[in-house]
Amino acid sequence: MRPEALLALEDGSVFRGTAIGCQGQTVGEVVFNTAMTGYQEILTDPSYCQQIVTLTYPHVGNVGANSEDQESDRVYASGLAIRDYSFAVSNWRAREPLGAFLARHQVVAIADIDTRRLTRHLRQHGALNGCIMAGEGIDEAEALVQARAFPGLKGMDLAQAVTTDASYGWSEGSWRLEQTAFAAGKKIKERFHVVVYDFGVKRNILRMLVDRGCRVTVVPAKTSAKEALALSPDGIVLSNGPGDPDPCGYAITAIQEFLAQPIPLFGICLGHQLLALASGATTVKLKFGHHGANHPVQDLATGEVLITSQNHGFAVNEKTLPPCLEPTHRSLFDGTLQGIQHRDKLVLGFQGHPEASPGPRDIAPLFDRFITLMQKAHTQQ
């Protein structure tokens, strides 16, 4: 018999189930993710810091956990809530069962709850703060107190909490794509030096830059524009990351300084939001956000519909975009802004995840567009 666990939401709803990770308690904003695969990538995505993730796909754990599907070096999600934990692990890459992985990373998780009811509840009421208690001494009243004590993500700067302490170089490409030169054991010729601001960066962003011939230097979130430019980059990537973009004044200031230069910029998710804020737009908190791997987004220039990976709770308010920024993509789920480009500068931003991981690769060509921007910058010099 597995130990009991419960999930309490701030509005008083309680879900009872069983513990599958470590025992103890955890709090965070509860969000649902609709991806059918990729639980390990989701758990290790730093953007989920201070969030408890529930997965709508009902069977979880069937491919175990391995060392390649990590999007960072640890689990960032505050907790996991699932329907059916798979005891059978069927994947040649698996190194351990999901339960052992969660326990090793000290993650409190609950299984055997009605995740469909939970998701419908979150869709109706919006993202709610919650508390999971697992194992001995679980106490519903105390879990409710803990859920209500969580301050919520609005106004929370978490990029500075998850960023790297020191700069480092990254040279690993995508091992997954057999057609890449990396997988074929060939050395890709480095054409560009890219500085990546780590606001909670996912490894696949770094891999996809390496695949395209970039030498990558990752820098801490609070690196000044002057320090970054002193590295002589050909372009700058503003990474994804957790929390509210609005309080990240240090990043907004640095981006404003980059915008005064001819340097190409590519903002992904939180980075896209920061780019918009630095240009004078505002951001809003969405009711329950976008978290999944099947979100349709329209390319406004071509009309093409792309299936994308998404993970965000905030969005740029399109009505506040300054005239210099042009909308390039829009969500077909709720019409929210998904992409921007600068009318005069070599700057683009995307709200979803062109690096996928997990998810489809429809929007991966945005990385090629960024490469084109760097090529253009070279020819303009």
Ligand SMILES: NC(=O)CC[C@H](N)C(=O)O
């Ligand atoms: N994946 C991300 O970069 C998320 C951005 C931001 N934390 C949001 O929730 O909107």
